[in-house]
Amino acid sequence: MSARGTFIVIEGLDRSGKSTQAGIIHKKLAERFGDQRVKLIKFPDRTTPIGKMIDSYLRSQSDLDDQAIHLLFSANRWEVASSILSDLQNGITIVCDRYVYSGVAFSASKGLSFDWCVAPDVGLPSPDVVLFLDISPEAAKLRGGYGEERYEKEEMQRRVRENFKQLGKEQKTTKEESWVEIDAGKGLASVTEDVWTAVEKVMGQQAEDVQKLWMHRLKQS
Ligand code: Z5A
Ligand code: MG
16 A cells, blocks of 8 residues: 555546546545545646636637647646645645646647647656546537537537547556546446546555656657
């Protein structure tokens, strides 16, 4: 059993229930280990100066080149990377609502190359598990429809889903961190049960050192 915290990432399509599940896991873990031992974080973090630029872009209140917004999303993670690392090392478990996988899946769906999209996130703290909430764009749409933000269009969501699946495939090959696909189209109780089963499986099983994400990609080039 490792003394450091576990880094749990929740990813998935829009309306797949990421924020709902992140909240539930955070609550359950806090009940089990205490409030001080578990933190809930979310990307984009719209509260920082970089996050405010992202928020304005997502609401179509400002325009940016695809490359520029991609780098801002990554910088928004780097600005808290050292605090994630120190929390994990201090035994705090982190539940993270979206991470690098959203970064690559969304930007690549706009036509940027996969490798280019991956590069700025290389070296960030590596999650111990990625719970990918999978849902068809049609089923997601039934959950109140897509909102008003820039990427909330069915066609784009379809391409984003393919990109997530590609990342999952690569993850399984490299075994760098574990990728668990969860059918998020089911009812809330059933999805919650599947998510909790996956969380319980990884809690405390991680290596003592936090790995740096996707470092093997640097060695390839
Ligand atoms: N983005 C990016 O491009 N690059 C990056 O690096 C990052 C993000 C990090 C904003 O993200 C955008 O940023 C996003 C990706 C891009 N683009 N889009 N589009 P965001 O995280 O701020 O988006 P959000 O609006 O907060 O979350 P969401 O993805 O749309 O929703 P969700 O968190 O997955 O779902 P939810 O809010 O938990 O649930 C949605 C509804 O479904 C709600 O009414 C629930 O009560 C209901 N629900 C939940 N679970 C169920 C089940 N099982 N059954 C039925 N109903 C359910
Ligand atoms: Mg959300």
